[in-house]
Amino acid sequence: MFKWKNEYETGVEKIDEQHRKLFEIANNAYELLNNDLYIDKYDRIIQIIEELKEYTVFHFTTEEEYMVSIGYKKILSHKVEHDDFIKKFDDIDFNRIDYGQNEYIMEMLEFIYKWIDEHILIKDKEHSPGKIA
Template sequence: MFKWKPEFSVNVEEIDKQHKRLFELGGRIYDIASLKDSFDHYDEIMEVLDELRSYTDYHFKYEEKLMTRYNFEGYEEHSFEHLFFMKKLDRIEKKDIDSAQNETALDLVKFVANWIEDHILKSDMKYKDFFNSKGIR
């Protein structure tokens, strides 16, 4: 489900590298969500959630810094979408995760899947040619 393919490339090496990390985190949470056992997975969920939180912060800031540095005209709309994903993560984190472990894992799977489909494949692709034309690859 979370397998990075060359068609997901935005043709900027460092950003592709960061996106691959998101796929990896998506795969990890997908594995946890797929477990149909009755064991406690709180610690594993929290570990992925924490990593996802710091990744989100780091990656969005990285893209936004590059956009402002080169005056990308879609900056405002793009950073607004980033904010939307951060708020979504806030909402997932605020729930009582311990008592709703499977639900949280599924929420996170959906969160990462939406991020890939609605943001990377649509919005991130919009800066591809722009950054390339500035010599960033």
Template sequence: MYVFKDEFRTGITQIDEEHAKLFEIADKAYETLMDEFIPDKYDYIVEIINELKEYAETHFRHEEEYMISIQYKRLFSQKAEHNDFIEKISAYDLSDVDENQKDTILELLDFLNDWLIHHILGSDKLIGQ
């Protein structure tokens, strides 16, 4: 379902590789949702949330370091978007996740879908230009 396509490439190898990894994590969330053989998905969802948060923090640090190195003019707006992403992922209440597993993973997928499309195509692609 979530595949990193050429249209998402920025032309910056490290950033593109890290974006591809974010797509892999989103796909893991989708596969978890669709797996009917896992009736209790709580542990899987928590693992995905934690992996996403940790990986995004690393990716954002790399991306921001690159933007500093090229004196990118939109650095501060990018940092604000990155901070919003981390805040959103960090805000998940694990007891709510346990009680509403399907709703949580659907909400997470909706958020990731919007983020991956709008942020990468609307903001990150500009870095490579």
């Protein structure tokens, strides 16, 4: 389960609020993984992936607009990371999901966890107020 901690805060409320929403979506995937009542989780997995993709596009746009507004100098490399995240979900092998649903959810959760550790905790902190590089 993904729990919001103060260390995830960037100091920019709208960015932090959107990060909390991403945690909520990740937790939906976690709950689905642990829900044994669903025999076939395929449609719900696709729904979570689409929600995650749509929301991250919205969030990344907001974050990139913020970075432009503060004159953040590393915006291009930051945008590449955002684009790579979206590409990960654009390149989904839907057959693989169908034949290994729980395994796919687990991989998705591991990817999101790694993203939180490497992107939100490190990269997003670089454009926090008082730490602008």
